[in-house]
Amino acid sequence: MQQHMRAARQRRTSTLRSDTFRALHEHEHKLACYCPTCDRWQVLDLERLIADGRGEYCFVGREPRCSYCRGPGVWQLRPPVMPPRSYGSVQS
Numbered sequence: 001m002q003q004h005m006r007a008a009r010q011r012r013t014s015t016l017r018s019d020t021f022r023a024l025h026e027h028e029h030k031l032a033c034y035c036p037t038c039d040r041w042q043v044l045d046l047e048r049l050i051a052d053g054r055g056e057y058c059f060v061g062r063e064p065r066c067s068y069c070r071g072p073g074v075w076q077l078r079p080p081v082m083p084p085r086s087y088g089s090v091q092s
């Protein structure tokens, strides 16, 4: 039992490291931030951020800041869109 739990935890930590702009971009994720004050979405231009030398920026644990009201926002990670097939087989 103990060993089983440890194995499960290891599997989780060995999944992709996606806490930097570069890692997200390489895995075709998109990063957006949302400002609840302005009710505004902004999708980050990861390619440009990496070109600007900010590819290793670790956004996890930090708050995005709204460029309009300077208020704190929230990150939203958007994984690549999967074809419906990958959700599993459906019995017909």
Ligand SMILES: [Zn+2]
Residues within 6 Å of the ligand: 035, 036, 037, 038, 039, 040, 066, 067, 068, 069, 070, 071
């Ligand atoms: Zn705002």
